[in-house]
Amino acid sequence: MLRSWRMKLKLLLATVTLAVLLSWLYLFVGSLECEWVLLFAARDSPQQRVGRGGRGLGVVALGGAGLWKLTDPCGGVSSLKKASFVSGQLLHVAIVCAGHNASRDVVTLVKSILFHRKNPLHFHFITDSVAHQILQTLFQTWMVPSIHVSFYNADDLKPEVSWIPNKHYSGIYGLMKLTLTKALPSNLSKVIVLDTDITFATDIAELWAVFGKFSDKQVIGLVENQSDWYLGNLWKNHKPWPALGRGFNTGERGLPGWALQLMVHPGEAALGMGRLGKAEDIFNAVIKQDPALVYRLPCFWNVQLSDHTRSEQCYTEVSDLKVIHWNSPKKLRVKNKHVEFFRNLYLTFLEYDGNLLRRELFGCASLPSPPSDQLQQALEELDEDDPCYDFRRQHLTQHRVHLFFLQYEFLALPSPTDVTLVAQLSMDRLQMLEAICKHWAGPISLALYMSDAEAQQFLRYAQASEVLSARRNVAYHIVYKEGQFYPINLLRNVALANTQTPYVFLTDIDFLPMYGLYDYLRNSIQQLELPRRKAALIVPAFETLHYRLTFPKSKAELLSMLDMAGPPHPAEASFAPLCLGAPDFEPYVVVRRDCPKYDQRFVGFGWNKVSHIMELDAQEYELLVLPNAFMIHMPHAPSFDISKFRLSAGYRGCLQTLREEFHQDLSRRYGAAALKYLTAERSL
Template structure:
């Protein structure tokens, strides 16, 4: 028998266990930092589990942090809006921001407001991206970095980030005055936990504390890295500013602007420049005002670099919250666990961003009007409709990342022409040849998954031909849906062309070597800039030979044509598409000549940049260019065939969509339905002028 008092004790213990279990199950609303356990490293060397440092480390007499047992901390309310600020400039940093944001969105359970301080390049990229990403419960505000530059341009800085590396100093004045708190992140941070846990640490600031930072994990501020190494002043090892909690209203009340400027001015009397940009100045201010800083748990800024001591943190930690790749060398850091961190980074680099378009259940957030209309249109679709996937694909809004790679816009010239085309991963090998044939600017849209976008990036960087071209703008349209949205992709490339005229081509065509110069001269001679509405037709040919000596002139082309090595484009399969070009006349022509529109005509043309866009309802294979040429004709463009111009189609395997078109009567029936709808819309828009199209199409 148990002693009489034992059941009561067991009942109390059971109640305590139930309370603890309930406390644990509320883990989605608690940020816990458990007591220390013996650290352990498994045989494979990858850090897993054990003790967590005190989130409020205090220095002992030996200068080391000690860990105490602390109670769990409540997370912010589920629907509280969390604010995050990021400074971003240029093409590469814009890509880094996207990876960072993916990691935030993957774990987050709260609405987010992103405050992005950008240059013009990054703003153009990120505005388009977030507009097309359409992530629920995410707001984005932009701030002009050029307006902030005068506030920091007086500070000499040797850091590779330049002036942008100093701009975190001016955030309290740049961000809205009613914004009280913000998390500030470097672009090379990857999250491995819910950012709400980090936000929760604001609740543990004392009344004096205004800046939350993690201790610096390198030896930089100890001043012993090399002879005569003289870093800026810092408390002990100093603090790293890759992750910062800023209590903005307190900073403003404390006179932050005067404080950091006075400190920087004084230190620059004896130091030539900052080496670590804003981090040097933050640390110098904290050295003089130590009460301002709130030390944060090291797991919120695990710093990976060539000389990191971060291992001391994460080997003692139960989990890692945020990894900071604080080195321009990124994944090449000298760290024996780098493969572990590399895999975390690559997870989000290649993660399908479409999967992050998820609602925050229980947190009502109004959709933008465009998203609301889209949702209503999708809800009205009939899933039993045989053409459901065509309807759905037309309504899909694809994420768009414009100028995915560094791009230098062409200098303004009155008759300049941009080659516009689209492609997918299976046509990537055609890019180098195209760059050799067309020396002018290009705007190319690529339909890729997130993982394929990284393969494309590596492909370009490894190519001497492609990496040398800064006048080629690549725009990634992220893959979503079963059908190839060809006209939507074309419209992205067309919208990003910066020259007055565009050559609307396809990626599997190689233009004549002289075509770029010839087109510019023709535009000038025909005085198209004077208001004349003309579409210049570039006659299209094809070869079936994979090994092919490209003709250097029209005379060489005619010889190949006569020898049977080259044919007029699709002369056997689809003669109606190009017959109106009148190739017999072209052989003898010495001057441009006018041709008339005809049913199914789809030439490759040069038109002004503000020409009609392609009709986005045409997805997959069929009628996508035909509809566009018909609309050019409806707007009274005259078609002028250029006598010395030509482009040649190269052989390749057929696309999935053309195979489906050929094999599926349902597919062909859906295409016919799209044609009928297009013609009805054309009649409504152009009235009696569109009757000729209906009449012509009814003729056998």
């Protein structure tokens, strides 16, 4: 009986604590109404906000609520005006993105926004280190006009939310948007906050225009929840956090961090509500105390495709849709009457050619970055009457690059003798990946030349493969197709630049290394004391003409196969005997990661690898042949570029021109060490 009395007392104390806390919160919010609006709606002037310590950030709908705008039609500062849609106005969008998977998702979201937009955009990304590297490279190489990108370190913000009990599938990053008022610039008056799992079906400027409809007290625009979660009737003993009616879906959200702390800091025991199911629990608990804070958006601005939703009631025709939200762990596998339509719309942007989004905007002058200025100037200087114009233009083509397209586990501290296999490929060599992974246990860095649609095919292939899905030390970097030539040396440079180990094994995807080569190379690097010398280790290459080959398990078995007058043969010997001798020596080598880059003027077939070996020699690298290592070239259909080389005299003539220019450049850079190549070229 005493135990029962104590339990009742604890419950009473928890209830009283909660009541006092919520009452104090309500009074606190009421007494600080000005500060609340300062935090979100920028109701005062910039000088008043700075003087009173306020934050000028508003968050509308899919995350935001700014009442005043501080930008002129093309993004400059102007006098305060009521927010409304203005063609050319700079719109701000904030997104939390962490990890490899979210980085892929955010690209599809951005494509759907860019497809419809008519305004300059400034994306604010709160990212971990992985997403930062991926997205920074992607936007730098995408070079979309009138797009600005800023990054904020999620690690600096984690302490703000890491203490919160949370069981939502998105983990701590689902709470990160609660830190927006601290992360974003203090002079930012309003922002649209988005999740990565949404798709726009209209111009985002229509959403920005909603700012003009807010009352003086409304600080956030949200769509009502389309499920019965907050009604508490989904199952027996279902006790959700408090909410106003159905509550609000805040998959796109942004309330102040201090409101979060007032609600949760006393701990789940004091609140008596249990762990957070999701961050929107906090928003809904605050909103329930003061419903006037919210501008209710029509639900077609957030058609929620999670389980137990009534999203069909949001629209009469699918043409009414504005934003589709895949807010379920099931994502595209969720059940909905119109899910096929929604899925097709999503897949359209998933596979849409991102190069087509590099269009200029009308109404405001573009603000190009210095790299794009330099690129445009170089393109304008090209002579269109030059017989090799197409080669020179391909060299200057800016390819979009999506680094670490799949999950990759970065090495905390690589061994000083560790080595990464580096190669490049296109869709027609995809079948080599599993074999490479079976032969090489160490880290691999691959550049894949693909269209947007092919990248998704590769993703499905890799995820379905038991061999590939089991590996976390293979880095896949997508270089998106553009132009008429295969940019082979650009691909090699992308794969090379994104390695972590001190040494790299520079090879091609159609060569299978001998079993155990990874361990053999690491031992050789140590035994030959490579860290103390400037040397390149040569892995002897052989060729087989048989598609089905019993791969030799040792060098002795390989030699036995050669003695039997059958394959394999020295690589390429059947049609290019000079590949194993001067002057066109192009072995496959192991070198330090900081070796010279490949010369990107060479595209398609011919001289792309030879030029790199020549530069190593010009830098006076020792070339050391490894006696007990080997690799075997596997047969395949000829590439499109080698066919052009064989059939086109113009192609071969341009390649000769590029060779001569390369020799001249090499001689200018390295002097006497490279002069021998220019002399040999002229004597032929």
